[in-house]
Amino acid sequence: METQITTEIKDRIGYITLNKPEKRNALNADMVADLKKALNKMAATDKAKVIVIRAAGKVFCSGADLASLQALQSNTYEENLQDSKSLKELFHLIYTLPKVVIAEIQGHALAGGCGLATVCDFSFSVPEAKFGYTEVRIGFVPAIVKVFLLRKIGEGKSKELLLGAELIEAEVAKDYGLINTVVEAENLASEVYDFAQKLINQNSGLAMGLTKQMIAEVQGMDLADGLEHAAKINAKARGTEDCQKGIAAFLNKEKITW
16 A cells, blocks of 8 residues: 655664645644654664655645544444554554654644644644644544543643634644644754754754653652652763763864764
8 A cells, every 4th residue: 555654764863754745734544654663763763863744735734534533433343443543553653753843733733633742752743733622523532632632732621622613823732731832934953953953963863762752751650669769860961971071072162063
């Protein structure tokens, strides 16, 4: 079957592009599977230090496609559970991947598409894009993304988005903490590129990966367990080649090349 995404690596940035603009880059089982496969490949190669998820066409991602929604009416519980677990795996993969993932949002990000933007580490959006979780309008539940959204923006704003089911403008999404940066369309790609290059050249990839994974892990721990885990990560980081290289360069007042 024809892949629903395209991939390329340029200047140590791994680009993953949703490539079904005629379907508004809607999520279906194949799209989710393709994304997981591409992310795992990007995670495994040293050629890509930072990953960018972007989309072709006018819409970033419109959520579940019509065929998937229709299938919900006839699927068994087991079939729906398998499909839900695949989406859960995608979101969890992005959230815990030991590389920074940036969303380059050139159009609307709705329902599951808004969820895709939510789980990325950084999100850059054009002003015209709208965001929202409209699932309850059709009797559905934004269940999986809710776990990540609560962590990201807290209960109050999450209730506004999930229960209110209203679409919000990009600037409001930024104020909520849902996305990071709003930039004009003609500058979107270059802003994302420049930011990715800053991360690539300024920071240790290993250190960013450990930091990101720890952010995901410690929030589910109590204080004592979280601090114990932090101490172990601290000790582990000290023994890495990156840390030794970085400290040596700092002490010798040399520029670090990552």
